[in-house]
Amino acid sequence: MTVAIVGIGHTDFRSTTPDVSFKEQMFEAAMKAYQDAGVNPRKDIGSFITAAEDYWEGYSIFDEFIPDQLGAVLRSVCTISGDGIQALVTGAMQVETGLFDIVAVEAHSKASDMLSFTGIVNHALDPVYNRSMNANPFFIAGLEMRKYLSETKNTREQCAQVVTKNKMNALDNPLAAYPGVMSVDEVMKSKMISDPLSMRDVSPLADGAIVFVLASEKKAKELSNYPIWLKGMSWISETPWLESRDWSDALYARKTAQKAFKMAGITNPQKQLDLVEVDDWFSYKELQHLEAMGVCEKGEAGKLLEQGKFNRDGDLPVNVSGGRLGAGNLLEASSLQSVLECVLQLRGHAGKRQVKDARTAVAQSWRGVPTATGSMVVLGSEK
Amino acid sequence: MTIKRRVAVIGAGITSFRRRLKETGKELSYHAAKMALDSAEMNLSEIESVVMGTAPDAFDGIHMKSENLLDGAGGTGRPYTRPFVGGGTGVFSPIAGWWHVASGLFDTCLVVAEEKMSPVQPHPQTAFRTIWDPITTRPLNPNLVWIFALEMNRYMKTYNIPKEHIAEVAVKNKGNALDHPSAQLAAKITVDDVLNSETMVWPVQRLDISPPSDGAAALILCSEEVARKYTDAPVWIDGVGWSLDSSYWTNRDLVFPQYVAEAAKMAYKMAKIDDPPKQVSFAEPYDPFTYKELHHMEGLLLAKKGEAPKMTAEGITQRDGKLPICPSGGLLGVGNPIAAAGLMKCCEAFWQLRNEAGKRQVDGAETGVCQAWGDLMQVGTVTVFRR
Amino acid sequence: MSDKMKEVPGVYLRDSELKAPDAIVFKSRPNAKYVWTAGIAYSGYLEAFKNGKIIGRRCRECERIIVPPRMFCEQCFRSTDEWVYVKDTGTINTFSISYLDADANRIEEPILVAVIDLDGASEGIGILHIVGNCAPDDLHIGMKLRAVWKPENERIGCVTDIKFFEPLKED
Numbered sequence: 001m002t003v004a005i006v007g008i009g010h011t012d013f014r015s016t017t018p019d020v021s022f023k024e025q026m027f028e029a030a031m032k033a034y035q036d037a038g039v040n041p042r043k044d045i046g047s048f049i050t051a052a053e054d055y056w057e058g059y060s061i062f063d064e065f066i067p068d069q070l071g072a073v074l075r076s077v078c079t080i081s082g083d084g085i086q087a088l089v090t091g092a093m094q095v096e097t098g099l100f101d102i103v104a105v106e107a108h109s110k111a112s113d114m115l116s117f118t119g120i121v122n123h124a125l126d127p128v129y130n131r132s133m134n135a136n137p138f139f140i141a142g143l144e145m146r147k148y149l150s151e152t153k154n155t156r157e158q159c160a161q162v163v164t165k166n167k168m169n170a171l172d173n174p175l176a177a178y179p180g181v182m183s184v185d186e187v188m189k190s191k192m193i194s195d196p197l198s199m200r201d202v203s204p205l206a207d208g209a210i211v212f213v214l215a216s217e218k219k220a221k222e223l224s225n226y227p228i229w230l231k232g233m234s235w236i237s238e239t240p241w242l243e244s245r246d247w248s249d250a251l252y253a254r255k256t257a258q259k260a261f262k263m264a265g266i267t268n269p270q271k272q273l274d275l276v277e278v279d280d281w282f283s284y285k286e287l288q289h290l291e292a293m294g295v296c297e298k299g300e301a302g303k304l305l306e307q308g309k310f311n312r313d314g315d316l317p318v319n320v321s322g323g324r325l326g327a328g329n330l331l332e333a334s335s336l337q338s339v340l341e342c343v344l345q346l347r348g349h350a351g352k353r354q355v356k357d358a359r360t361a362v363a364q365s366w367r368g369v370p371t372a373t374g375s376m377v378v379l380g381s382e383k
Numbered sequence: 384m385t386i387k388r389r390v391a392v393i394g395a396g397i398t399s400f401r402r403r404l405k406e407t408g409k410e411l412s413y414h415a416a417k418m419a420l421d422s423a424e425m426n427l428s429e430i431e432s433v434v435m436g437t438a439p440d441a442f443d444g445i446h447m448k449s450e451n452l453l454d455g456a457g458g459t460g461r462p463y464t465r466p467f468v469g470g471g472t473g474v475f476s477p478i479a480g481w482w483h484v485a486s487g488l489f490d491t492c493l494v495v496a497e498e499k500m501s502p503v504q505p506h507p508q509t510a511f512r513t514i515w516d517p518i519t520t521r522p523l524n525p526n527l528v529w530i531f532a533l534e535m536n537r538y539m540k541t542y543n544i545p546k547e548h549i550a551e552v553a554v555k556n557k558g559n560a561l562d563h564p565s566a567q568l569a570a571k572i573t574v575d576d577v578l579n580s581e582t583m584v585w586p587v588q589r590l591d592i593s594p595p596s597d598g599a600a601a602l603i604l605c606s607e608e609v610a611r612k613y614t615d616a617p618v619w620i621d622g623v624g625w626s627l628d629s630s631y632w633t634n635r636d637l638v639f640p641q642y643v644a645e646a647a648k649m650a651y652k653m654a655k656i657d658d659p660p661k662q663v664s665f666a667e668p669y670d671p672f673t674y675k676e677l678h679h680m681e682g683l684l685l686a687k688k689g690e691a692p693k694m695t696a697e698g699i700t701q702r703d704g705k706l707p708i709c710p711s712g713g714l715l716g717v718g719n720p721i722a723a724a725g726l727m728k729c730c731e732a733f734w735q736l737r738n739e740a741g742k743r744q745v746d747g748a749e750t751g752v753c754q755a756w757g758d759l760m761q762v763g764t765v766t767v768f769r770r
Numbered sequence: 771m772s773d774k775m776k777e778v779p780g781v782y783l784r785d786s787e788l789k790a791p792d793a794i795v796f797k798s799r800p801n802a803k804y805v806w807t808a809g810i811a812y813s814g815y816l817e818a819f820k821n822g823k824i825i826g827r828r829c830r831e832c833e834r835i836i837v838p839p840r841m842f843c844e845q846c847f848r849s850t851d852e853w854v855y856v857k858d859t860g861t862i863n864t865f866s867i868s869y870l871d872a873d874a875n876r877i878e879e880p881i882l883v884a885v886i887d888l889d890g891a892s893e894g895i896g897i898l899h900i901v902g903n904c905a906p907d908d909l910h911i912g913m914k915l916r917a918v919w920k921p922e923n924e925r926i927g928c929v930t931d932i933k934f935f936e937p938l939k940e941d
Contacts, residue, residue, distance in 0.1 A: 001488075021809025027842045034847075041847050055446035058804035060439040060513040061469040064758040067627045068840065071847035074645050077627035077762075078475065081440075081449050081465040090464065090479075096486035098386045099623075099653075110807065119801025123446035127798055128407075237453050237463040255460075371450045373463075399780030403788070406780060414779035444798060501783075504797070508874035517804075518812045519838045520898055522930045524872045529883050532866035540864075540911050564778045585867035585880075585906070598780065629844055633885045633896045634836065637864060 004227035007037025007213030041071030046100030051087035084336030107333035108209035142194025158302030160187035170322025177206035177328030206328025232264030232378035252374035253292035264378035277338035335365030391610035391617035394423025394603035400718030409455030436476030470757020473725015498720030542689035550577035560716020567718035598720035622767030624649030643682025643763030667728035725755035856890035858917035902934030
C-alpha cells in the first residue's frame with residue numbers, strides 16, 4: 001500500500017452556517033485542498049469520491065449535486081454511502097489499481113439544515129423490529145453505555161471526564177465548534193436522555209467540509225514536501241441486528257485495529273502510536289474504542305484517563321483535536337476530521353496542539369446508532 | 384496506465400423481478416447472493432469483501448439502508464461498502480468490486496445489488512420528489528418522467544426520429560424477455576401497441592416506460608489465481624469507466640449523453656477497444672425508456688449520432704442481428720428494480736460469455752458491454768466483459 | 771439467467787393479498803424535515819425573483835453568463851466574478867406535455883413544461899419552468915416565450931414568483 005495524502009482543505013466547523021450552501025462549503029474546502037496539493041481538478045485529478053447519506057442531506061441520490069463544486073464535471077465521480085474513512089479507503093483502492101494517480105475525497109456536514117435530526121436517526125432503525133419503540137433512538141447508546149460500564153467497571157464520572165478533556169483540547173483547535181471549559185459535574189448533572197446517557201454525553205452537531213487529495217507513491221513525491229502515508233487501513237460491518245449484538249464490546253473497533261495495525265506493523269499501540277483520534281460520538285465510546293483497539297486492557301481506559309495518560313501532554317494523546325465532543329459532530333465527515341488532525345500533527349502544522357515528534361497516528365471511526373460499522377486508518381510521515 | 388491485476392467474474396445470481404415481492408430487502412439480497420455463491424460452488428466464508436449497490440434510501444424508507452441490508456448480502460463481519468451513483472449503481476457496483484480485487488487488497492468480492500421500490504406509498508414516484516434541487520426545481524412539483532420526456536423530445540426532434548423506430552425497442556426487449564425467467568413484463572407486442580398506449584408525459588407513452596420493481600442480483604468477483612481454482616470459464620472485467628455530468632442539467636444539451644461517451648471511452652481504453660461496433664459482440668445499455676436504449680447506443684459509440692433508431696428498424700440489434708442489444712430483455716422486459724436492473728445486465732453478460740444464456744444466447748459472444756445511467760440525466764457507468 | 775438454473779427465487783405479492791382483511795399492515799411516516807440554506811448564489815437568485823428579475827453570474831475566464839447562478843464556474847473551476855441580470859424572455863430548448871402529477875396520478879388538464887434558454891444568458895443556458903396560455907399543439911422547440919410574473923405583493927422569493935412563461939407575440 002503506497003498511497004499518501006498530499007493535499008488538505010477544509011472550512012472551519014461551526015454550529016450553524018446560514019450564510020453558505022453546502023455547495024459553497026464544498027467549493028471552499030476543495031479549492032484549498034487542490035491549492036495545497038498543487039493540482040488542477042480539471043486536468044490532474046482522475047477520480048472524486050464523496051461520503052454522504054441522502055437523509056443527512058435531505059436529497060435523494062445526493063451524488064447528483066456534487067460534481068460541479070469539486071471541479072469534477074464529466075469526470076469519474078461517485079458517492080460512498082458511508083463515513084469519510086470508507087470514502088478514503090475507496091480512494092486508496094482506486095489508486096492502488098493503477099487506474100488513477102490522483103484521487104480527491106470529500107465529506108461534509110450541513111447538520112444545521114436538518115430540523116428533525118432525531119427523527120432522521122430514528123429512520124435508520126429497522127422498520128419492523130425496532131422503530132416501534134417510539135423512543136429517542138439514542139436509547140441504543142443508553143443500553144450500550146449501561147452494559148459497557150457494568151462490565152468494565154468504568155464509571156459515569158470517567159465518561160464525563162472524556163467530555164471535559166475533549167472540550168478543553170478543542171480550545172486550542174481554531175477549527176473547533178464547541179471548545180469550552182466544562183466540569184465533570186456539569187456533564188453528570190445534565191438532563192438524562194436515556195439513562196445513563198445524559199445530554200452532555202452526546203456530541204453536538206456542527207457544519208463543515210473537508211477535502212483530501214490522495215496520490216500514488218510516484219506522484220506523491222512530486223506533489224508534496226510532506227506526504228502522509230496510509231500505512232494501514234481497515235473497515236468492517238458487524239451485525240445490524242440490535243437483538244444479537246454484544247452490548248459491551250465494540251467488535252468493529254477490535255477487528256479493524258487488528259487488521260490495520262498488522263498492515264502498519266503496529267504491535268505495541270501504546271508505544272508505537274504518537275496520537276490517536278477515536279470516535280467519541282458519545283462520551284463512553286472513547287473509552288470503549290480505546291480498549292477494543294488494544295491501546296489498553298478492557299476496563300483500564302477510565303483509570304488511565306484519570307491518570308492523565310490520554311491528555312495532550314500524556315503518554316498517548318487521545319482526541320487532541322477535540323473529537324466530536326469538542327470540534328463538533330460532523331456526521332460522516334467526522335472521521336475525516338480525525339484524519340485531518342492526524343495529517344496536521346504528522347506534518348508538524350498543529351500549532352499549539354502539536355504533539356512532539358509525531359510520526360505515527362491513528363484515526364478510528366464508527367458510523368453511529370444503530371450500526372456496528374467502523375473503520376480505521378494508520379497514518380505515518382515516513383513511508 | 385498499468386492495471387495491477389486482472390479481475391474475473393465466476394458466479395452470478397438473480398431473483399425474480401416483480402412490482403412487489405414478498406421478500407424483504409435482506410431476503411432478496413440473500414437469495415441473489417446465495418445463488419451466485421452456489422453457481423461458483425463457493426462458500427460465504429471464502430468471500431473477503433462485499434459491495435452493495437442499492438438506489439435511494441427513500442424507496443425502502445430506511446435511512447442508511449445499506450446498514451440494514453448488510454447481513455442479507457453476506458456483509459456481517461466483513462469489509463462492506465455501498466458505492467452509490469443513483470441509477471448507474473447497477474453497473475457501478477461491479478466496478479467497485481473490481482477495484483477491491485484489482486487493488487490487490489482482496490482476492491474475492493461479492494457484489495450484490497438490491498432494490499425494493501414497493502414499500503413507498505402511494506407509489507414509488509413519490510420518493511422521486513426528493514431528487515430535485517429544492518430551490519430551483521421542487522417548487523414546480525415535477526414528475527420524474529418530465530425530464531425523460533424533455534430529453535426524448537430533444538433527441539427525436541434533432542434527428543427527426545419517427546416514433547415507430549423508438550417503439551421497436553419495446554417490441555424487441557419485451558419479446559427478448561420472454562426467455563428470461565426473472566422477467567416482469569415479458570410480452571409479445573407490436574409497434575402499434577406502443578403507439579396506441581396512453582400518453583403519460585408527451586412524447587413518453589405507457590409502453591415506452593419500464594415498471595418500478597423489487598428484485599436483486601449478485602456477482603462473485605475474484606483474482607485470476609482464485610478464478611483458475613474454481614472454473615475454467617472465467618469471465619474477465621477488462622474495462623471499467625464512469626463519468627458524472629453537471630447537476631445543472633438545464634444548462635446542457637440533452638441530445639447526446641456525453642457522460643456515457645466519457646465512461647465508454649475510459650472503459651474501451653482499458654479494454655483496448657478502438658472500433659467498438661466491430662469489436663463488441665453484444666451490448667446491454669440501460670433502457671428504462673425505449674428511447675434511452677438508442678440514446679445510449681450512441682453514447683456507447685456503437686452507433687453514429689442519430690443512427691441508432693435506423694439500426695433498430697433494420698433489425699441489426701435483434702438477438703440474431705449484427706449487434707445484439709439487450710438480449711436479456713432489458714429493463715423494459717425484465718423489470719426495473721433500479722440497482723438490481725443494472726446488475727441484471729452484468730449477469731446477462733456473464734451468462735452470455737459462458738454460453739449459458741439458453742434461448743437468449745447470442746452466437747459467438749466474445750465481448751459484452753454493459754452500461755447504466757441515472758441521476759438527473761448525469762451519470763454513465765460502463766463495464767466491458769470478455770471471455 | 772443461466773440455463774443450468776431452473777428457478778428464480780422471489781414470491782410475487784399481489785395487490786389483492788396486500789389489501790386482504792387478514793394482512794397485517796403498519797405504516798411509518800418518516801420525520802425528516804429540512805431547511806436548506808440557499809447560500810450566497812441562490813439567495814441572490816431568489817432575491818432577484820422577488821424583485822421581478824432573473825439574475826445569473828458571469829465567469830470572466832470562459833465568459834459564460836450562467837443561470838441558475840453559482841459562486842463557482844464548474845468548467846473553469848474558479849470563483850465566478852459578478853452578478854449579471856438576464857432577460858425574462860427566452861426560447862424553448864425542449865418541452866413536454868404531462869398528463870401525470872408529481873405522485874403519478876393521472877390529470878385531465880396537462881401541465882406544459884419546458885427548458886427555456888434565457889435571453890441574455892450564454893448559449894444553452896436554460897431553466898426549467900411551466901408554460902401557460904398556450905395550446906399543447908402550439909408548443910415547438912425554438913418557440914419564443916416571456917415570463918408572466920405574479921404581482922409584486924405576491925412574490926416571496928421563489929421560482930414560482932414567475933407563474934409561467936407564455937408565448938411571446940411577435941409583431
